[in-house]
Amino acid sequence: MKLEISMINPNYTLDEIESRLFSYIETKLGPFNIEERLSQIQGGNEAYLYRFRVAGIDGLEKTQILRLFPNHYSSERSEWEGMIHNLLAEAGIMVPKVHLMSSDMSVLTGSFMMMDFVEGNAINPGDDSNILSLAARTQAGIHEIEGAGISKSIWAMGHSENSHNLKGRIDWLIRRAEAYSQTREITKWLIDNMPESTMTRVVHGDFHPMNFMIKDGKVMGILDWSNFMIGDPMMGLGFTISLFTSTSGHVVPKEELAQGIEKYFAEYSKVRPIDYTNLEYYRAFRLAMAYIEGLDGQEWWQQPELVKNIATELKEFTGITVPT
Numbered sequence: 001m002k003l004e005i006s007m008i009n010p011n012y013t014l015d016e017i018e019s020r021l022f023s024y025i026e027t028k029l030g031p032f033n034i035e036e037r038l039s040q041i042q043g044g045n046e047a048y049l050y051r052f053r054v055a056g057i058d059g060l061e062k063t064q065i066l067r068l069f070p071n072h073y074s075s076e077r078s079e080w081e082g083m084i085h086n087l088l089a090e091a092g093i094m095v096p097k098v099h100l101m102s103s104d105m106s107v108l109t110g111s112f113m114m115m116d117f118v119e120g121n122a123i124n125p126g127d128d129s130n131i132l133s134l135a136a137r138t139q140a141g142i143h144e145i146e147g148a149g150i151s152k153s154i155w156a157m158g159h160s161e162n163s164h165n166l167k168g169r170i171d172w173l174i175r176r177a178e179a180y181s182q183t184r185e186i187t188k189w190l191i192d193n194m195p196e197s198t199m200t201r202v203v204h205g206d207f208h209p210m211n212f213m214i215k216d217g218k219v220m221g222i223l224d225w226s227n228f229m230i231g232d233p234m235m236g237l238g239f240t241i242s243l244f245t246s247t248s249g250h251v252v253p254k255e256e257l258a259q260g261i262e263k264y265f266a267e268y269s270k271v272r273p274i275d276y277t278n279l280e281y282y283r284a285f286r287l288a289m290a291y292i293e294g295l296d297g298q299e300w301w302q303q304p305e306l307v308k309n310i311a312t313e314l315k316e317f318t319g320i321t322v323p324t
Contacts, residue, residue, distance in 0.1 A: 011071075025054070036051070049067060064115065067115065073110065073111065096224075097115060131209045133267045143236060147202040166235060186322060239283075280300045287313050
């Protein structure tokens with residue numbers, strides 16, 4: 001499958017990004033030779049992605065990926081995500097190592113991080129039906145990983161408990177509700193219905209097939225940990241199912257979508273059991289997050305069809321109507 005570039009940086013040309021980035025790398029890590037010029041690759045829905053390769057800097061033998069966040073994200077975004085990447089890599093999870101992070105918005109007008117390239121391809125489930133099965137088993141495997149030790153490392157670096165748990169996401173919703181009056185009712189519902197859980201498993205928080213790389217039928221690396229959390233595995237599973245339904249509900253027939261979800265559950269259950277008790281709550285939570293992310297400026301969640309899907313499902317789960 002050939003993937004097209006989905007985000008084009010409005011602030012600098014490719015040559016300007018390369019010049020400013022390479023100057024920054026030299027300042028931070030020392031002189032180097034260029035082995036591969038900067039080129040843009042398939043972007044996600046959150047960041048601009050570029051690849052390049054340099055020689056002469058210890059530890060940077062691999063091709064590198066520049067992950068550059070648009071400037072509507074916090075300047076701390078890259079340092080947080082980079083820290084999480086490296087802690088997870090140390091824990092043995094298939095996550096690329098991050099070598100450089102910057103919160104200096106003056107360099108490229110957004111925070112950015114530089115990490116090892118992962119071989120393989122992201123494959124759309126519409127092009128290969130086996131991908132959903134692989135995704136479900138991979139996600140269940142992540143949820144088997146105990147995260148208490150990772151939390152301790154995060155606390156040791158000065159971050160709070162709520163920086164990576166459900167309560168912290170609730171606090172984020174409350175802050176955004178102050179800016180967007182149309183989200184206040186749904187935020188109150190999520191607060192009033194928040195489930196209790198003492199589980200401390202690793203949760204990706206944005207897990208879907210386009211966030212991991214596959215080669216020869218095997219997962220080579222799991223990407224985009226910006227929504228990482230420690231908590232209830234059902235939170236991660238609910239988030240993923242809502243990503244499926246909110247992005248596909250207008251193009252995939254309802255029965256077919258339901259069958260796909262059941263298949264996903266069946267494959268997940270081969271690795272670990274599913275507790276359906278709070279699954280709808282977590283699905284509603286992710287839908288509310290997507291709705292607010294669109295209001296915050298994330299183009300993916302501003303698409304009219306997706307906004308309608310989100311509103312329809314929020315109404316189904318909570319009885320609350322949000323404007324579309």
